[in-house]
Amino acid sequence: MSGTGPELLLLGAGRVHGRGDAAVVALTRVDLSVSPGELVAVMGPSGSGKSTLLTLAGGLDSPTEGRVEVGGRDLASLDGRGRARLRRRRIGYVFQEFNLIPSLTAAENVALPLELDGTPTRTARREARTALAEVGLSGVGDRFPEHMSGGQRQRVAVARALVGPRSLLLADEPTGALDSASGEEVVAVIRERVDRGAAGLMVTHDSRYAAWADRTVFLRDGRITTSTGSRLGLESLVGPVPDGED
Numbered sequence: 544m545s546g547t548g549p550e551l552l553l554l555g556a557g558r559v560h561g562r563g564d565a566a567v568v569a570l571t572r573v574d575l576s577v578s579p580g581e582l583v584a585v586m587g588p589s590g591s592g593k594s595t596l597l598t599l600a601g602g603l604d605s606p607t608e609g610r611v612e613v614g615g616r617d618l619a620s621l622d623g624r625g626r627a628r629l630r631r632r633r634i635g636y637v638f639q640e641f642n643l644i645p646s647l648t649a650a651e652n653v654a655l656p657l658e659l660d661g662t663p664t665r666t667a668r669r670e671a672r673t674a675l676a677e678v679g680l681s682g683v684g685d686r687f688p689e690h691m692s693g694g695q696r697q698r699v700a701v702a703r704a705l706v707g708p709r710s711l712l713l714a715d716e717p718t719g720a721l722d723s724a725s726g727e728e729v730v731a732v733i734r735e736r737v738d739r740g741a742a743g744l745m746v747t748h749d750s751r752y753a754a755w756a757d758r759t760v761f762l763r764d765g766r767i768t769t770s771t772g773s774r775l776g777l778e779s780l781v782g783p784v785p786d787g788e789d
């Protein structure tokens with residue numbers, strides 16, 4: 544984590560695919576700042592640019608206009624290797640698909656990003672157990688994904704995104720097809736890590752999960768149309784939202 548500035552900053556950021564008549568504007572002129580300790584939810588209809596926003600924020604794709612900074616650093620100033628290193632060390636992703644490797648145990652799956660980054664196996668496994676404990680899965684490190692429930696598997700995926708000192712969490716529909724109890728557990732884990740100092744950006748279709756965020760931005764046709772400052776604001780837009788502990 545660096546200084547007091549935002550962990551994630553998008554300034555006039557946009558992404559156009561293709562050219563001329565075939566050009567598709569996936570995202571345009573987005574200004575967004577997410578500070579350490581802040582969780583921002585992203586909502587919007589299908590095709591409104593939510594995933595594009597996340598891939599730009601994570602340096603998986605580059606903007607065709609504007610800029611994206613992570614930890615005060617303009618991603619365009621880094622070469623491919625520099626961006627890859629930043630992604631591995633600083634950014635945690637949670638996707639809808641669990642993407643766990645079936646032949647590895649839960650702990651091995653979680654340790655993998657650290658091991659790929661050169662962390663000695665022993666240290667990586669220790670960090671993996673800490674991350675599994677953080678998501679409430681202390682006892683299942685030696686289990687294989689096929690012997691776990693959907694909710695447990697997604698929490699393993701969240702642990703893999705959290706492992707080590709991640710300062711930016713990007714979650715694209717992290718609750719996926721989970722039932723609401725498992726979904727709430729996943730969002731609670733993200734909320735907890737954010738409360739301990741990470742910055743979080745989470746795409747969701749469900750206002751119950753967005754209610755865990757400090758702010759919600761709404762996308763339409765690639766633009767931010769509305770931004771609520773609080774849960775109360777969200778309530779005025781989408782109707783009553785349940786309490787966090789429900």
Ligand SMILES: Nc1ncnc2c1ncn2[C@@H]1O[C@H](COP(=O)(O)OP(=O)(O)OP(=O)(O)O)[C@@H](O)[C@H]1O
Nearest residue numbers: 560567568569587588589590591592593594595596
């Ligand atoms: N590689 C690409 N080439 C062309 N168009 C693309 C590409 N990727 C995304 N788009 C378009 O950009 C727009 C935004 O897509 P994006 O996936 O970001 O939306 P989304 O809000 O995440 O949608 P969903 O909720 O369905 O996942 C869509 O119109 C999509 O068709």
